[in-house]
Amino acid sequence: MTPRYLELVCPAGTPAALRAAIEAGADTVYCGFADATNARNYPGLNFDRDDMKEGIAFAHRHGRHVLVAINTFPRAGETAIWHRAVDDAAALGADAVILADIGVLDYASRRHPDLRLHLSVQAAASNPISLAFYRERFGIRRAVLPRVLTVPEIAHMVATMGVEAEVFAFGSLGTMTEGRCILSSYMTGRSPSSDGVCAPAEHVRFDEEGEEMVIRLGGITMNRFPRNQAAAYPTPCKARLVTRGVPSYLFDEPVGLNVIDILPSLKEAGVTALKIEGRQRSRAYVTQVVRAFRAELDALDRGAPSPGIDLSGLVEGGKETFGAYKKGWR
Amino acid sequence: MAIGLPAPVFSLGLLLRTLPRPILALALRRVSAGLEHRHAALLRRLARLAPATFLFEPQDVPERFLLAIRPRAVTLGLAAAGTTADVTMRGRLATLIGLLEGRTDSDTVYFTRELSVTGDTEKAVGFRNILDGEAINLIDDALAALGPLARPMERIAGRLDARVRRIAGRVGALGREAHRAAHGGRDVMEDHRAITAGITALDARLAKLERRGRRAAEPA
Amino acid sequence: MKITLGPLMHHWSRERRRDFYARIADEAPVDCVHLGEVVCSKRAPFGDPDLPALSARLQEAGKEVVFSTLAFVSSQREIDDVLHRCDEGFLVEANDVSCINAIAGRPYVVGPMVNVFNEDSLTYVARLGAIRVAPPPEVSHAGLAVFARAAPLVDIEATVFGRQTLSVAARCYHARSRGLHRDNCQIVCEQDPDGLPVSTLDGQPIVAVNGTQTMSHGYVAALADLAPLARLGIRRVRLSPQDLDMIAIATLYRDTIDGRLDPAEALARLRGLTGAVPYVNGYARAREGMAWVGEPA
Numbered sequence: 001m002t003p004r005y006l007e008l009v010c011p012a013g014t015p016a017a018l019r020a021a022i023e024a025g026a027d028t029v030y031c032g033f034a035d036a037t038n039a040r041n042y043p044g045l046n047f048d049r050d051d052m053k054e055g056i057a058f059a060h061r062h063g064r065h066v067l068v069a070i071n072t073f074p075r076a077g078e079t080a081i082w083h084r085a086v087d088d089a090a091a092l093g094a095d096a097v098i099l100a101d102i103g104v105l106d107y108a109s110r111r112h113p114d115l116r117l118h119l120s121v122q123a124a125a126s127n128p129i130s131l132a133f134y135r136e137r138f139g140i141r142r143a144v145l146p147r148v149l150t151v152p153e154i155a156h157m158v159a160t161m162g163v164e165a166e167v168f169a170f171g172s173l174g175t176m177t178e179g180r181c182i183l184s185s186y187m188t189g190r191s192p193s194s195d196g197v198c199a200p201a202e203h204v205r206f207d208e209e210g211e212e213m214v215i216r217l218g219g220i221t222m223n224r225f226p227r228n229q230a231a232a233y234p235t236p237c238k239a240r241l242v243t244r245g246v247p248s249y250l251f252d253e254p255v256g257l258n259v260i261d262i263l264p265s266l267k268e269a270g271v272t273a274l275k276i277e278g279r280q281r282s283r284a285y286v287t288q289v290v291r292a293f294r295a296e297l298d299a300l301d302r303g304a305p306s307p308g309i310d311l312s313g314l315v316e317g318g319k320e321t322f323g324a325y326k327k328g329w330r
Numbered sequence: 331m332a333i334g335l336p337a338p339v340f341s342l343g344l345l346l347r348t349l350p351r352p353i354l355a356l357a358l359r360r361v362s363a364g365l366e367h368r369h370a371a372l373l374r375r376l377a378r379l380a381p382a383t384f385l386f387e388p389q390d391v392p393e394r395f396l397l398a399i400r401p402r403a404v405t406l407g408l409a410a411a412g413t414t415a416d417v418t419m420r421g422r423l424a425t426l427i428g429l430l431e432g433r434t435d436s437d438t439v440y441f442t443r444e445l446s447v448t449g450d451t452e453k454a455v456g457f458r459n460i461l462d463g464e465a466i467n468l469i470d471d472a473l474a475a476l477g478p479l480a481r482p483m484e485r486i487a488g489r490l491d492a493r494v495r496r497i498a499g500r501v502g503a504l505g506r507e508a509h510r511a512a513h514g515g516r517d518v519m520e521d522h523r524a525i526t527a528g529i530t531a532l533d534a535r536l537a538k539l540e541r542r543g544r545r546a547a548e549p550a
Numbered sequence: 551m552k553i554t555l556g557p558l559m560h561h562w563s564r565e566r567r568r569d570f571y572a573r574i575a576d577e578a579p580v581d582c583v584h585l586g587e588v589v590c591s592k593r594a595p596f597g598d599p600d601l602p603a604l605s606a607r608l609q610e611a612g613k614e615v616v617f618s619t620l621a622f623v624s625s626q627r628e629i630d631d632v633l634h635r636c637d638e639g640f641l642v643e644a645n646d647v648s649c650i651n652a653i654a655g656r657p658y659v660v661g662p663m664v665n666v667f668n669e670d671s672l673t674y675v676a677r678l679g680a681i682r683v684a685p686p687p688e689v690s691h692a693g694l695a696v697f698a699r700a701a702p703l704v705d706i707e708a709t710v711f712g713r714q715t716l717s718v719a720a721r722c723y724h725a726r727s728r729g730l731h732r733d734n735c736q737i738v739c740e741q742d743p744d745g746l747p748v749s750t751l752d753g754q755p756i757v758a759v760n761g762t763q764t765m766s767h768g769y770v771a772a773l774a775d776l777a778p779l780a781r782l783g784i785r786r787v788r789l790s791p792q793d794l795d796m797i798a799i800a801t802l803y804r805d806t807i808d809g810r811l812d813p814a815e816a817l818a819r820l821r822g823l824t825g826a827v828p829y830v831n832g833y834a835r836a837r838e839g840m841a842w843v844g845e846p847a
Contacts, residue, residue: 014463016432043452044375044459073667076689076696102647103670123665125647126624126720129632133651148720149624176764177622179665181717182688182839183757186766189838191688194667202452213446218838221750231441237717242749243727243759250723250748250759254441282462285435314438330721330732 006263006297007273009067009166010290013045013280018055020283022064025294029059030067030098031279032196037085038069039122040279041196049088056093065095069279071120072196073101073179083107090115098144099123100179109138118166119143122179122193128160135163142166144275146177148324151262155269164272169259170289171277172316173323174198175237175252183236187218199235206234230254230317238316256315257323260296260306266325267300285314343423345497346391353505354393355408360504361472362406368471372464373404379460382453385415388423417449417457432462472497551780551807553800554707554788556684557584557618557643557661559715560760561593561739562793564600570791571604575611578797579804580789582614586635588621588645588661590722590761591628592735605640614641621645621663621718622762643684654678662686662709663718667693669700676704683707684788687714687766690836691775691782698783705786708779710772711799712790713745713758713765714830714839723759732762744793756840768830768840771820773806774813775834798823814845 010026012018021029032038034046047055056066068089074082082104089097090112097115099105100122108117121144125131134140142164145154158165174181181198185191188203205216215222215234222239225231232238232254241250259266259274266274274297276289292309299307312320323329346354366373376399384397394409409415419426425444428434436458439445447454555574562570574583585601585608587594605615617640619632635642636653643659644650650664660666660675660683672683684707685697697706724746725735739746745758745765758765769792772779776787787807789800802820805811811819832841 013459016463016465042459043456044378044463073665074670076668076693076700079668079670101665101667101671102674103668103672106670106674123647124718126622127629127646127648129629129648129651130623130646133647146720153624175721176717176719180621180663181719181764182686183716183764185688185833186714186716186757186839189832189836189841193665193686193688200452201455202450204451206446206448206451208446208448213443220754220756221752224751225443228443231443233437240751241756242751242753243746247751248727250727251719251721251764280459281437282432282435282458284433285438288435313442314435316437316441318441324720328731328733 005301006267006271007166008290008293008297009273009275010286011171011276011279011281012055012286013040013042013278014283015047015051015055017279017283017286018066019058020287021290022059022062024287024290026064026290028065028067028095028273029055030069030275031055032069032071033085033088035081035085036194036196037072037074037082038279039071039120039192039196040069041072042280043201045280049092052089052094053092060093067096067098067118068092068094069098069120070104071098071100071122073122073193074104075194078194079103079107083111086112086115096141105134105138105140113139116141119163120179121146121168124177124179126177128157131157131161131163135161142272144168147173147257148177148330150327151265151269151325154266154271154325158270165270166273166275167259167266167271168257168323169263169266169274169276169293170311170315171257171281172233173252173255173257173321174235181237184217187220187236189218199233204234230319232316253319254317255319255321256317258311258315258320259322259325260293260309260311262322262325263296263300263306288314342427342497343388343391345501346388346393346423349501350505351393351408353501356504356507357472357501358395358406358408362404364471365404365406369464369466372460372466375460375463376404376457377401379453379456382417382450382457383415384453384457385409385413385418386426387418387420388426389420391423415449417447417454419445419447419454421445427468429458430461431466431468432464436462472500551776551784552581552786553579553803553807554582554616554684554786555580555584555796555800556709556712556788556790557586557588558791559589559713559763559765560743560745560791560793561589561737562743563740564598566743567598568600568604570796572607573797575604575607575613578800580613580800582616582786583608584616584618584643586618586643588618588663589763590739591620591625591631592732593737593739593761597631597634616641616643616659618643618661619645619649621661621715622720623648624720650675650678650680657681660684663715669696672697672701672704676701680704682786684709687716687833687839689833691779691834692836694779694784695782702783706784707786707788708772708775708784709770709790710775710779710787711803712769712792713760713767714770714790714833715760715763715765716757716839717764719762719764722762723764724761727759766830766839768828768842769824770831770834771817771824771829772831772834773803773816773820774844775831776803776807776813780807792824795823817845 007027009028010021012029012031059066070085086108098118098120100120117140119140144166184198190200192198203218207214213225237251380401382399386395396409623646643661645661645663662684682705722732724739739761745760748757755767802816806816833839
C-alpha cells in the first residue's frame with residue numbers, strides 16, 4: 001500500500017486561531033460552538049454562529065476544511081441543544097461534524113444523511129468491533145482513535161476498521177481513556193462529558209504560599225510547585241498524589257505528546273489524519289505547532305530529512321513523550 | 331521558551347522605569363481612551379467579564395498596572411500602592427506584553443513559571459481567551475493614542491529603537507501639556523528649561539540603566 | 551424493588567472470591583448477582599475457573615446471574631473474551647460498546663461504564679435489546695426519572711452503594727504506584743482488596759486506585775433515596791461490592807426498601823459497618839460527586 005497524504009488537522013478556539021492555523025498550513029481546522037456541545041467549553045473561547053459561518057467561509061476560500069466538534073454527551077432532557085448544533089453545523093457548511101454520543105450520532109445520521117460524520121475520541125472506540133458499531137449504524141467516515149494504542153495496534157485497527165483513522169500528533173495527553181473520566185466532576189460538579197470542561201476555570205485556584213505555588217481544583221490540592229519547577233495543568237490526571245506515603249505523579253507526569261520523530265511509522269500504519277490538540281491554547285501556539293508540522297510533513301512527502309523543529313518549549317512540563325504509541329507506556 | 335521577544339519591549343521597560351509617574355499615568359489614560367476607537371469589538375467582548383479588575387505586575391519595572399473592566403468602559407492605569415484586583419498577573423514586562431498582544435502562549439509561560447496568575451481563574455482564562463481572539467499591538471496602540479510629537483523627549487530615546495522612540499516623543503509632549511495645564515500662564519520658556527533639565531537627568535539615568543541592562547543580557 | 555449485587559470491581563484472591571459468593575448465595579437478600587471481570591484482562595488470563603460452579607450455586611439459591619464484561623477492550627484477547635461471554639447463554643452486562651455490538655439483537659444489560667447519558671442513547675441501546683441499564687455515575691436522580699419515563703420497559707438500575715468508577719484507562723496505576731509496567735504488573739492490585747487509597751499532598755484522601763481504574767474514595771450510601779427512587783419509577787438498585795460485610799449491608803438495604811427499617815436508622819447502622827470512609831451522593835443531586843447532601847452520616 002502506498003502511504004497516503006497525511007492530513008493536518010488543527011485546533012482553533014477562536015476565529016483568530018482558525019485564520020492563524022490556515023495561514024500556518026493547516027489542511028483542516030476543527031472548532032466548536034461556544035457552549036457545552038464541545039469538549040473545550042472554556043470562558044471566552046469558541047465560535048458563535050456568525051463566527052462559525054465566517055470561519056468556514058474563510059477556510060473554504062483557502063481550499064481548506066472545517067470540522068465542527070459536537071463531541072460531548074447531552075444530559076437527560078438536554079438533547080435539543082446538541083440537535084441544534086448539528087443542524088447549524090450542517091447549514092453553515094461544515095465539512096464534517098465530530099460526534100461522540102450514540103443519540104446524537106443517531107440523530108445526525110437520520111436527519112442529515114449527507115453530512116460527513118467523524119467519531120470523536122470521546123467515544124473511546126478502542127477496538128475494531130466498537131468501530132464497526134459506529135460505522136455500520138451511523139455511517140461514520142472517520143474515527144479519532146483513543147490515545148492509548150501503540151503504533152502496531154493502530155496499524156491493525158486501520159487494516160480492519162473500514163473508516164479513516166485520525167490520531168493525535170501533538171499536545172496535552174490525558175492518561176485516562178477519553179470520554180471515560182469524570183474525576184474532574186467528582187471534585188467540581190461540572191462534567192468533562194456533559195459540560196465539555198475538565199478542571200473548569202471557576203473551580204481552579206493558583207495560590208502563592210511562601211515559596212510554593214499551590215494549585216487547587218474544587219478546593220482539593222492538585223499540586224504544590226517549588227519556585228522554578230515546571231508546572232502542570234490543574235487537571236486531576238496531572239495531580240501529584242500520595243500512595244503509601246509516597247508522593248508522585250500517580251497518573252502521569254506533566255508531559256506533552258509529540259509524534260514528529262515517529263511520523264514515518266504513523267504514515268506507514270495507514271493513518272489518514274494527524275490531529276493537533278489545543279483548542280484552549282493561544283494562536284501563538286497554533287501558529288508555531290502548525291508551521292512546524294507543515295514543514296515536517298512537507299519534508300516527509302518529498303523524502304527530505306526532518307527539519308527537526310523543537311517544540312518542547314510549548315508542551316506541559318517542557319517535556320515531550322510518544323505516549324502510548326511506544327510500548328511500555330501502560 | 332521566549333516567543334518572538336521583540337526589541338521594543340526591552341526599551342519600553344527602560345522607558346517605564348525612567349518616566350515620571352504623572353506623565354505615565356496621563357499616557358495610560360490616553361492609551362485606554364484610544365482603545366475604544368481601535369478595538370471596539372474587543373472591548374465589547376471584554377465587557378462580558380465585567381465587573382473585573384486585572385493587576386499586572388511586571389517584575390522588572392517598578393510600576394504596577396490596573397486594568398478595570400466595567401460594563402461600559404475599560405480603563406488602564408497605574409495601580410496605587412496596596413491595590414488588589416480579581417486577578418493578578420506577574421511576570422517580566424516582555425512576557426506580559428507578549429501575552430496581551432497574543433504573541434506569547436500563556437500556557438507555555440505558565441508551564442515554565444515565567445507567568446504567575448493568582449485570583450479568579452475564570453476571569454483570567456476568559457480574559458486570555460477573549461484577548462487572544464483579536465490581534466492587538468500595544469505599542470502601535472500607544473503610538474496612536476498619544477497624540478502630537480515633541481522633540482525634547484525624543485532625545486532621551488536616542489538610543490532606543492524607532493517605535494519606542496516615537497512613543498517617548500509623544501509621552502514627552504504629553505508631559506509638557508500636563509505641565510502647562512498644571513501651571514497655567516507661567517513662562518513657557520521657564521517650563522521648557524525645567525523640562526529640559528529634567529530630561530537631561532533622565533537621560534543620564536537611562537544611559538546607566540541601559541548599560542546595566544546590556545550587561546545583564548550578556549551570557550555569563 | 552429488586553437488589554442487584556454488581557460486579558466485583560476489586561481483585562480478590564480466588565479463595566476469597568469463592569467464599570464471598572458462596573455466602574452471598576446462602577445469606578444475602580439480593581435478587582441478582584453479577585460475576586465476571588470488568589477492570590483488567592490480566593487478572594483472570596484464562597478466565598475464572600470457578601465461574602461455572604459459582605454461577606450454578608447462585609442460581610440454585612434463586613438468584614439471577616449476569617456476566618459482566620470488560621470496560622476496556624483493545625487487545626485481541628480482550629475482544630475474544632467479550633465475544634466468548636456473549637455466547638455462554640447467560641445474561642451479559644456490556645461495559646464497552648464492542649459488547650453491545652456483539653450482543654445486539656439478544657437481551658442484555660448496559661453497565662455504568664457505557665456512556666448512556668440521555669434518553670436518546672437509552673432508547674437506542676434499548677432498540678438493540680437492552681432490557682436493563684445501569685447509567686453512569688454522573689446521571690443524577692432527576693436524570694434517572696427522565697430515563698424511566700423515556701423507556702418504561704427498560705429497568706433503570708440506580709447504584710445505591712459502593713465506590714463509583716471515576717476513570718477507565720489502558721495504563722495500570724496500581725502497577726505504576728509500585729514502579730512497574732502493566733505488562734509486568736505482578737498483579738499487585740490484589741494487595742488492596744478495597745482499592746489503593748490515594749491522598750492529596752495535604753493528606754486528604756480523595757480517590758482509590760483499582761488497577762487501571764480510579765474510584766471514588768467515598769462510598770455512595772443512598773439509603774435515604776430508596777423510597778424517592780421507587781417513586782421515580784426505579785425498580786432496581788445496585789450495590790457495588792466492597793471489602794465489607796456485604797451481607798449485612800444488603801440486609802440493611804432490603805429492610806429499608808421493605809419498610810422494616812427507617813432510612814436514618816439504616817444509615818446509622820451502615821456507618822457501623824463501613825468505618826470512617828466518607829459517604830457521597832453529590833452526583834445523584836447534580837452536584838460534585840464527592841459531596842454529601844443531607845444529615846451527616
